[in-house]
Amino acid sequence: MKIKPRPLPSLSRLKPFEAAARHESFSRAAEELGMTQxxxxxxxxxxxxxxxxVLFDRRNRAVFLTSEGRRLGQVVGTALSDIAEEMALLQGFGRPEELVLHCQLCEAFYWLMPRLAGFQERHPGVELRIVSSLNPITEAKEHFDAAMQTSGRPSGAAKLAFTASDDIFPVCAPSLLEEPDRKLKPGELGSYPLLAHRVVPQDWMDWSDWFSAVATTAPRRPRLLHFDSYPLALQAAVAGQGIALGWRRTTQIMIEEQKLVRPCEEFVSRPTEISVYRGTARGLHPDxxxxxxWLSDELA
Structure with a gap:
C-alpha cells in the first residue's frame, strides 16, 4: 500500500508567517524579509x-497571534531554526559552548549582575554569556537558550517557561525632597519633574497607568522629562533630576544604598510582570x- 505524503504549505508562505509570528507585526516581517507589507x-x-x-487577530492596524497562530508559530519557528542550525553544522560551524541568556538591559545591569556569582557558585563548570538589549526578544539578532523581559512586550512564538511578580513605585534621590522623612501623597508628585521612559509601542507601565492603578487622578499638567531607555531615566533620578517609576527588582540595591528613596507609600503589584522564556532552537545548551x-529561584 502506497502511503501518500502529507501535504505541506509552501515555504513561501511559512517564512512570512514565521517572521510575522515572531514580531507580531506584518510590517517588521516585511522589513526583515525584504518584502512589502x-x-x-x-x-x-x-x-x-x-x-x-485564523492565525492573526487584526485590530486597529495591529496584529496579534491567535491561540492557533501561536501554536503553529512555535512549531514553524523551531523547525526553521533547526534547519538553519543543521546547515551550520554541515558547513562546519558548531554552536558556541556558552550558555546564552538574553536579558533586558536594565534587568541585566541592576538585577542580574549582582547575582551572577551565585549562579557560578552553584554551577562552576557552566560558561554563561549574557546578551543585553533594549529591544524585545522578537528582535534578537542571535541564538539564545533562555531569555527574560517585561511581560507584555512582543514575544512572538517564544516558549514561556514561567512568570514572576514585581512591584512598581516612584523613586527619587533623597536630595530632591524638601522633607525626606515625610511621605508624599500620589497627587503631590506632580509638584516635581516626572521622569518617563517612552517607547513605541508603550509596552510597560508609564505614569498615567500608575496613577490610574493607584486610583489617583494624574496631574493635569505634569512636567514630564522623557528618555528613550529606562536605565537613563533611572540614572536621572539618582542624579536628582526628578521622580521616576521604579521596579522593585531593579531598584532594590540602590534603595538599600540610599541612592534612591521611595517618596510615597503607594505601589502597584503585578504578579506576572516578568516573563522568562526557553529558546526555540532544537540544539539548546544541555545546561x-x-x-x-536558578532564575526561578532568584525571582521567587
Missing part, C-alpha cells in the same frame, strides 16, 4: 485559507534547565 499579508491570508483557521531553575 502587502505581500506578507497576502501570503499569510493564503495560508489561513489553506488551513481553514539550559539549570539556568532556568
Amino acid at each position: 502587502t505581500a506578507v499579508s497576502k501570503q499569510i491570508a493564503l495560508l489561513e485559507r489553506e488551513l481553514g483557521v 539550559t534547565d539549570k539556568l532556568l531553575e
Whole structure:
C-alpha cells in the first residue's frame, strides 16, 4: 500500500508567517524579509485559507497571534531554526559552548549582575554569556537558550517557561525632597519633574497607568522629562533630576544604598510582570534547565 505524503504549505508562505509570528507585526516581517507589507499579508491570508483557521487577530492596524497562530508559530519557528542550525553544522560551524541568556538591559545591569556569582557558585563548570538589549526578544539578532523581559512586550512564538511578580513605585534621590522623612501623597508628585521612559509601542507601565492603578487622578499638567531607555531615566533620578517609576527588582540595591528613596507609600503589584522564556532552537545548551531553575529561584 502506497502511503501518500502529507501535504505541506509552501515555504513561501511559512517564512512570512514565521517572521510575522515572531514580531507580531506584518510590517517588521516585511522589513526583515525584504518584502512589502502587502505581500506578507497576502501570503499569510493564503495560508489561513489553506488551513481553514485564523492565525492573526487584526485590530486597529495591529496584529496579534491567535491561540492557533501561536501554536503553529512555535512549531514553524523551531523547525526553521533547526534547519538553519543543521546547515551550520554541515558547513562546519558548531554552536558556541556558552550558555546564552538574553536579558533586558536594565534587568541585566541592576538585577542580574549582582547575582551572577551565585549562579557560578552553584554551577562552576557552566560558561554563561549574557546578551543585553533594549529591544524585545522578537528582535534578537542571535541564538539564545533562555531569555527574560517585561511581560507584555512582543514575544512572538517564544516558549514561556514561567512568570514572576514585581512591584512598581516612584523613586527619587533623597536630595530632591524638601522633607525626606515625610511621605508624599500620589497627587503631590506632580509638584516635581516626572521622569518617563517612552517607547513605541508603550509596552510597560508609564505614569498615567500608575496613577490610574493607584486610583489617583494624574496631574493635569505634569512636567514630564522623557528618555528613550529606562536605565537613563533611572540614572536621572539618582542624579536628582526628578521622580521616576521604579521596579522593585531593579531598584532594590540602590534603595538599600540610599541612592534612591521611595517618596510615597503607594505601589502597584503585578504578579506576572516578568516573563522568562526557553529558546526555540532544537540544539539548546544541555545546561539550559539549570539556568532556568536558578532564575526561578532568584525571582521567587
